[in-house]
Structure formats: C-alpha cells, structure tokens
Amino acid sequence: MxxxxxxxxxxxxxxxxxxxxxxxxxxxxxxxxxxxxxxxxxxxxxxxxxxxxxxxxxxxxxxxxxxxxxxxxxxxxxxxxxxxxxxxxxxxxxxxxxxxxxxxxxxxxxxxxxxxxxxxxxxxxxxxxxxxxxxxxxxxxxxxxxxxxxxxxxxxxxxxxxxxxxxxxxxxxxxxxxxxxxxxxxxxxxxxxxxxxxxxxxxxxxxxxxxxxxxxxxxxxxxxxxxxxxxxxxxxxxxxxxxxxxxxxxxxxxxxxxxxxxxxxxxxxxxxxxxxxxxxxxxxxxPMVEAGRLTEPVPVTSLRAGNRIILAAHLIGDAGEGVTPYTVEGELLEPVEGRLVTPFSGTELNGRVCFQYQAPDQACTETLRLKVTVEES
Amino acid sequence: MYEKVFESTKQAQPAQSGDSWYYLVYMSTWDTFLAQSIWEWSRVFRDGTRVKFATTSGGYAMLARVKGFPAYWNQWTGKVHPAFEINGLPNPNEVLNPNWDIGYSLGPSTQVGKFIDDVNQVYLHQPNVNRIDLYDLENGQKAGEINHNAGEYFASLAWVQPGQVTGLCRTSGKVRIMDYLSSPRVLESGRIEPFKVAAYDSAFHLFFAIGTDHKARVYCREAWPAALSAPVFEPATVYGLKANRVKARLTGQDGEPCPDWWVHWELLGVGGNPPLGYLDRLVSKTDKEGWAKNFYFGPDDISAGQSRIRTWGVLY
Structure with a gap:
C-alpha cells in the first residue's frame, strides 16, 4: 500500500x-x-x-x-x-x-x-x-x-x-x-x-x-x-x-x-x-497505491540455451513498498532470437511481476523492456 | 562456483559516506532484501535498487529466521524479536525465545551470522570457523552440531527450505547448504564471489550478494562448469566387439558436479590412421554427479591400434 x-x-x-x-x-x-x-x-x-x-x-x-x-x-x-x-x-x-x-x-x-x-x-x-x-x-x-x-x-x-x-x-x-x-x-x-x-x-x-x-x-x-x-x-x-x-x-x-x-x-x-x-x-x-518506480528485470533461473528463463521485477512506491494492481508489459527489443512467453504480468501484493522467456538453442543476447502505465493523479 | 545470472550496474550503497552494510536478510513477503547498515534500514532489490525507509537505532542485531524473515536480537535482554512484515522493523511485543535468553557470547554479530528457527525451537551458533552448534530454544542446551569445515565464519546464515540453512563466507565466498533438523550435515558446497553482505532468496533459490564494489550479484543454485575430466573407461580394459562404457565428468571450480550439461564426443584416429571402432553417441547429458556417459564399440574385425576420444562442452 x-x-x-x-x-x-x-x-x-x-x-x-x-x-x-x-x-x-x-x-x-x-x-x-x-x-x-x-x-x-x-x-x-x-x-x-x-x-x-x-x-x-x-x-x-x-x-x-x-x-x-x-x-x-x-x-x-x-x-x-x-x-x-x-x-x-x-x-x-x-x-x-x-x-x-x-x-x-x-x-x-x-x-x-x-x-x-x-x-x-x-x-x-x-x-x-x-x-x-x-x-x-x-x-x-x-x-x-x-x-x-x-x-x-x-x-x-x-x-x-x-x-x-x-x-x-x-x-x-x-x-x-x-x-x-x-x-x-x-x-x-x-x-x-x-x-x-x-x-x-x-x-x-x-x-x-x-x-x-x-x-x-x-x-x-x-x-x-x-x-x-x-x-x-x-x-x-x-x-x-x-x-x-x-x-x-x-x-x-x-x-x-x-x-x-x-x-x-x-x-x-x-x-x-x-x-x-x-x-x-x-x-x-x-491512502491508495501509487507506483514510484519499476526495478530492472533480473533473471532468477539459470541462463542456459534452450531453457525457459524466469525474470522478476518489482513495481514499488517511494518507500520501496510493493504496489498493486497494475499490469506490466514486457517487450523484447530487436534483434529478437528467443520468445517472450509472458508478454504482460500483473503485480503481486509485494509489487513483483514475473516474465518467462524461452531461450533459443544457441547463445544470444536479448534485451527485455518493461513498461507500466500509471494513471495521472 | 555458482552460476552468476545477474550483476547490477546500479550501486546499492548506504546514503551516508562512511556507512556500510552490516546485515542482509531476504524478506519473503516483500520478495526483496532488508539491508541494515550503521545508520539505515533499506530495501535492496535484485537489480541493485536501494530504498531507504528507516534509521537504525542501537541495541538490535539482525539474524535470519525460519521461512525467510529477519529477527532481531537485543544484546541487553538476550531476547529475539520478530520483524513486522510491513516494514521489517523489530516487533518488541513478541519474543521468539521466551524460555532461554541468548547471552552475549552466543548472539549474532556482523562477522558471525546466527539463525533462529522458532517453529522447531532451534538456534544455530558458530563456536568456531568449522562448526555450527545447534541449541534447543526450550532450555538452551546444545542438541547437536554440524561440521562444515569451511575454515571461515559464515557472515550470513540464511533459511533455504524447511530444515535447511545456508552459510555464506564473506572473504572466501564459500557456501555450504546444511540440514540442521533431521540429520545435521552438509548437503551441498559451492562458492560465490567475495562479498560485503549476502543472503539467500528462498523464493527462487538464489544467492544474492552486495560486493565491496556495491554491485548486486545474483547467483542461481547451479554450478558453473570449470573442468571436464579426461574420458575414462569402466572397466578400464577395452575390448573389441563390445560396448565399452566410457565417461567424463564435468565439475565446477571446487570440484562440485555440474548436472544437465551437454558433453560432445568425438573419436579421432592416431598417427594419420582412421579411428578404430565408433562411439554410441555424439552428445550426452551429464547426470546429477556430473558424469556424461557413452559407449565405445571396438572394431568388429581383429584390427588393433590406437584411437583417441575427444570430449568438450559448450557453455551456454
């Protein structure tokens, strides 16, 4: 809150x-x-x-x-x-x-x-x-x-x-x-x-x-x-x-x-x-929710070719408190080699969002951009 | 060495100059980390984002608690208090050790981490650099011990899952995962880079550390390969017209096994001659002990000579 x-x-x-x-x-x-x-x-x-x-x-x-x-x-x-x-x-x-x-x-x-x-x-x-x-x-x-x-x-x-x-x-x-x-x-x-x-x-x-x-x-x-x-x-x-x-x-x-x-x-x-x-x-x-910032997505599983990789980020307020409910959108930037299985994710009570990424069978570098729209106060 | 999956560009550093982190504990309800320095309490996120929300005051030393929460030991009373889930601050209204005051010599410090399991009434204390003593919270009596032989105090002792803790050494980066409940012993060994403070993320089973360069580092609980052994035959004598078992072992920096990696196999001739016989598989996956297994079939005629087996792994 x-x-x-x-x-x-x-x-x-x-x-x-x-x-x-x-x-x-x-x-x-x-x-x-x-x-x-x-x-x-x-x-x-x-x-x-x-x-x-x-x-x-x-x-x-x-x-x-x-x-x-x-x-x-x-x-x-x-x-x-x-x-x-x-x-x-x-x-x-x-x-x-x-x-x-x-x-x-x-x-x-x-x-x-x-x-x-x-x-x-x-x-x-x-x-x-x-x-x-x-x-x-x-x-x-x-x-x-x-x-x-x-x-x-x-x-x-x-x-x-x-x-x-x-x-x-x-x-x-x-x-x-x-x-x-x-x-x-x-x-x-x-x-x-x-x-x-x-x-x-x-x-x-x-x-x-x-x-x-x-x-x-x-x-x-x-x-x-x-x-x-x-x-x-x-x-x-x-x-x-x-x-x-x-x-x-x-x-x-x-x-x-x-x-x-x-x-x-x-x-x-x-x-x-x-x-x-x-x-x-x-x-x-x-006393309502207001999002202050979105942390970077961090992989929380092994980064291996062919793996389904989970990335976690947080939407937080000014004191670091999680804010919900918001929908965070994910997008892979070009050049895309794998596949973003979860294109959007809803924040949990602690502000966490998780995205799943399917890595290709060869080594690659990908960039995941997250975006959230917060209503104007 | 565990696989490093993330290193931040942000610096998670206390605001005041001269300040430094003392403790770090994973807060499972926040899904982030509570860091305590000399002058501040902050939330530190996996990407290195740091948000200060409180100023510390004396008398409370942080220690890890069962289920991924912090607790606070008061050195003056010997009592351990839980943390509020909302803001991580000590809750002086509750005491986790009502029957036994934890004395000054047994309490946590910035150098020597402690752990309290108030569900099973166990307190973990490090009497020396190679051992953990298990105390019964009901009566303060020693109930068992774990010999881990890390050779360094664990600056952090953190909860992993029911009955398991991990210890993290600040200087060497050594990691031990230990059972403290059913059969106290070391279950797993590994290493991360040296750090300032570190904790265990019991939601995703990660190690999270803030280095002396203030960068946040995230390690998943899988060993990163460092060495592939020469192939060995089992049994050692190789026969023609027979499937001879051959295996190679993929290990990490400290000899820990690396499971689930593909190992490539190739049969080569010696001295310009073509290879004799053939291999069953061109790739095989390492088992949980790190062994990749294959079969070598000797030549099906009576020819004799030498062949070489080459193995390699690709790290991605």
Whole structure:
C-alpha cells in the first residue's frame, strides 16, 4: 500500500511583508522604523517581518471542516514573537483566514502554543494534546490550544511505568491510548480503570507528528518524511510510505487525517526562501497505491540455451513498498532470437511481476523492456 | 562456483559516506532484501535498487529466521524479536525465545551470522570457523552440531527450505547448504564471489550478494562448469566387439558436479590412421554427479591400434 498524492499547496501561507525596501545591513535596534527585533528578517534580500519558529499544533478540526495550525513566529515587531492560528480549507488547502492573520488578528496568546503541543483530533471529534508544562494529556480548545475548562484529561506519569509523552492519540470509546516520546509508540488500554501498557511499536525514525484516524488506526510521520499507519489496538504496522519528494530543506513534517474525506494531510515546514518568503506547504494524500518506480528485470533461473528463463521485477512506491494492481508489459527489443512467453504480468501484493522467456538453442543476447502505465493523479 | 545470472550496474550503497552494510536478510513477503547498515534500514532489490525507509537505532542485531524473515536480537535482554512484515522493523511485543535468553557470547554479530528457527525451537551458533552448534530454544542446551569445515565464519546464515540453512563466507565466498533438523550435515558446497553482505532468496533459490564494489550479484543454485575430466573407461580394459562404457565428468571450480550439461564426443584416429571402432553417441547429458556417459564399440574385425576420444562442452 502506498499514498496517492492528490495535491500540494505551496506555499500555503505567507508572512507579513516589511512594506518598504529592506535594509542593506542589519538595522540598529532603534532606528527610523522604531524598535526592531530580529533585524535579520528585514536585511536584504529578506524583507518579511515574520518567520516560522515552530509549529505547535496541526490538526483537522471536524466541526468547521478546517485544517488548523498554531504557529509560533519570530518577528521584527514587539515582542519579537507572535502566535497565530492559521485556518486552511480541508477541501483544497486554501488559506481561509489570510486577511485576519496578516493583520495579526488571529493571535491566540502564548500560553496555549507554548505549553500545549502536538495536538490531534481524538474521540468525539475533540482535540487532545500533550503538555510542555505538565505530564497530563488534555482536551484542548482548537482556537487557543489552551486546556478546555472541565475537559477530559489523564496523567500518564501516574501510570506504571511512569511515562511522559509528547504526542498522543486518545480513544475514549475503547479506553485505548497511544503515545510517543520520540522513538516508540506506546499502546495503553483500560484507560478508565487500571491503565496497562500492552504493546509497543518502534518507529523507523524519530517522530515528526502523530495523528488520529479512528478507533483503531493512527498515522505517523517521521522527521525524514516516512509515513506509517498503525493499528494501535493490536498493535502492528499497517503500511509504510513517504511524502512525495522528501527534501532536505524540510525542517519538519506534521500530519493529520481528514476523517470526512478519508485522506492524509501533511504540513511541511520548509526553510524560508532566500528573500525570506514563506515556503511552508500543505500536501494531501489518499491512502491508495501509487507506483514510484519499476526495478530492472533480473533473471532468477539459470541462463542456459534452450531453457525457459524466469525474470522478476518489482513495481514499488517511494518507500520501496510493493504496489498493486497494475499490469506490466514486457517487450523484447530487436534483434529478437528467443520468445517472450509472458508478454504482460500483473503485480503481486509485494509489487513483483514475473516474465518467462524461452531461450533459443544457441547463445544470444536479448534485451527485455518493461513498461507500466500509471494513471495521472 | 555458482552460476552468476545477474550483476547490477546500479550501486546499492548506504546514503551516508562512511556507512556500510552490516546485515542482509531476504524478506519473503516483500520478495526483496532488508539491508541494515550503521545508520539505515533499506530495501535492496535484485537489480541493485536501494530504498531507504528507516534509521537504525542501537541495541538490535539482525539474524535470519525460519521461512525467510529477519529477527532481531537485543544484546541487553538476550531476547529475539520478530520483524513486522510491513516494514521489517523489530516487533518488541513478541519474543521468539521466551524460555532461554541468548547471552552475549552466543548472539549474532556482523562477522558471525546466527539463525533462529522458532517453529522447531532451534538456534544455530558458530563456536568456531568449522562448526555450527545447534541449541534447543526450550532450555538452551546444545542438541547437536554440524561440521562444515569451511575454515571461515559464515557472515550470513540464511533459511533455504524447511530444515535447511545456508552459510555464506564473506572473504572466501564459500557456501555450504546444511540440514540442521533431521540429520545435521552438509548437503551441498559451492562458492560465490567475495562479498560485503549476502543472503539467500528462498523464493527462487538464489544467492544474492552486495560486493565491496556495491554491485548486486545474483547467483542461481547451479554450478558453473570449470573442468571436464579426461574420458575414462569402466572397466578400464577395452575390448573389441563390445560396448565399452566410457565417461567424463564435468565439475565446477571446487570440484562440485555440474548436472544437465551437454558433453560432445568425438573419436579421432592416431598417427594419420582412421579411428578404430565408433562411439554410441555424439552428445550426452551429464547426470546429477556430473558424469556424461557413452559407449565405445571396438572394431568388429581383429584390427588393433590406437584411437583417441575427444570430449568438450559448450557453455551456454
């Protein structure tokens, strides 16, 4: 299984422009424009008043059918930081509150973003998050990221073994809970009575973000863009893939699951452009197959004159996962001396295709070309 | 030497400079190979395509498991964990050796491969370069041994079929296929080129190796001929008017038999004289021991003299 790339919105957001020519050198703290924090942002070629410092939370908010990101910004203006709530359309990634954010009207206060992190949707369409200031996992407000008064909470530090987490998915219906510190997904059950850690899954790399899908499944994106789906009630891995074109300029990846459209959305925090422009982007994926490449056919039986020879190749996705169902066509290139017994072959679950070739009774050199047609996304 | 059926032009090399492969195991559900280096886990395909999907973290040493899967030994706990079929990562929720912790001296390393059969509760350990000890996973007691006399540790021990493993030597390229269950012994010997890491493809019965030049090489399990012996008569005395059995043996580089190859026969005269008698067949196929057999009929008169039998094989 793989991920079908639906759409990328790049950039998905903007920073506030300086509104005048940028400074040729780093400006003094006090100058004609008043007090300037972080003059680097407005020194040529950069000319924006903001840059991304951290993405505190990224989640699908089902009530409004929005994607919400709480982003901490470094700024040139007082008090050198800002925290804005960015709202994107879950349908097409359009930035819905652009005017509000660029007017600094979507300020949510520092406390939610600073003390709450890595929120994701959980049971009953509510947002849950771990905390920087305590060991509890709490229901939070999607607006401000602050704990909801009287909301649901648990403290994993009171369980055995005592645990502190950065990321968590909450399944209150089955009293299940899955959480990650950095490398391991810990799966807990009997949340309401006697919490028990009944299983663990080791991640392929340190975590980027964790997202809730359903009562059984959660999604993981690692720091280097590998996406996995896990059944946290078993527990076991269900699939592995990657984001499209993982780039080295990605600072981190954030993932959420759109439960209405049944698809994955990744927020890629990228380095700013040379002029300081925002390059953060949203990527939408369907959990479907998409072929990335076709390996060369390799003979797997003795290459002898007169023999029926089997050749195997694989159709794979970006993480090397097999993709199916596709039909791969084989063709012998001129000069043809033998015979291709299997002119086409369907991919198996692991992406393998096998071709049979009947060799002639004398020595020869043949070239087999494989071709697969993948539908445009 | 086994027949090399493929050598890649692609280089299957870890991404980071200074990194090198430590382990390679065939994953039967993927029909490809899981390679572990210092810093990465990758899938390596037979054509040398390499796809990194994970970063390694300390504490797990890979070993081969029954039915063509990897397993992971944790040196701190002595437990062996299976791999997830989806992504090959260790599954710490399951333990294959609950009754016996495999201690530090018995665990796998990059130089000395180990093998676990949790179906039949057997663990294969190499105490020296010429022997494999079989341990009972139930109680940790030694239950038998295989003397293979390879003279080098098997860097890889890999599953072949029920009850059989293969050992692959990194420096000499020596290969042994061994029975470890019903009657522990060496069943087959052969050789591939020296390699960095190697594994056995239990789906198509191939040897797959990544060389120090990072090229992927695929060998099928048939010996490539290197020598054809002089024809010998059986019995040695040749009579006229009789079908005299004559045979020649086709062998590989290490004397291993080469079955199913055509051997051509020709009867030649000596000293300008025409050949005496005749051969039954002009070509014959080698049997499973590598012998190609023919009959020589001596002259049907009383003439005496010498003839020569020439044999040759064509390698394609």
């Amino acid at each position: 793989s991920l079908w790339h639906v759409r990328t919105v790049a950039p998905c957001m903007e920073y506030i422009e300086l509104g005048r020519a940028c400074y040729p050198t780093t400006p003094p703290l006090w100058g004609p424009d008043g007090l300037i924090y972080n003059g680097h942002l407005i020194t040529c070629p950069r000319h924006y008043k903001q840059t991304t410092n951290d993405v505190a939370n990224f989640f699908y908010e089902p009530g409004n059918d929005w994607l919400v990101a709480h982003i901490i910004l470094s700024t040139t203006y007082w008090p050198s930081w800002d925290v804005q709530r960015y709202e994107f359309s879950a349908e097409d990634g359009a930035w819905l509150n652009r005017e509000e954010v660029l007017a600094k009207q979507a300020f949510i206060g520092i406390w939610g973003a600073a003390w709450t992190r890595d929120g994701t949707m959980g049971s009953f369409n509510k947002i849950y998050a771990c905390r920087n200031s305590e060991t509890a996992i709490r229901e939070i407000s999607w607006r401000t990221a602050e704990p909801v008064s009287g909301g649901w909470w648990v403290d994993s530090y009171t369980w055995t073994p005592k645990s502190i987490y950065s990321f968590a998915v909450v399944n209150r219906v089955d009293n299940h809970f899955a959480a990650i510190g950095s490398w391991t997904l810990d799966c807990w059950r009997h949340l309401g009575t006697a919490p028990e850690r009944f299983g663990q899954l080791r991640l392929p790399n340190t975590l980027g973000y964790l997202a809730y899908e359903s009562r059984n499944y959660c999604w993981v994106v690692t720091k280097d863009g590998v996406i996995l789906k896990a059944d946290y009630q078993v527990p076991r891995w269900e699939m592995i893939s990657t984001v499209q074109n993982p780039t080295s300029d990605a600072r981190n990846y954030y993932i959420t699951y759109d439960t209405r459209r049944k698809r994955v959305v990744v927020f890629r925090w990228r380095e700013d452009a040379a002029d300081g422009a925002c390059r953060n982007q949203l990527e939408f994926y369907y």
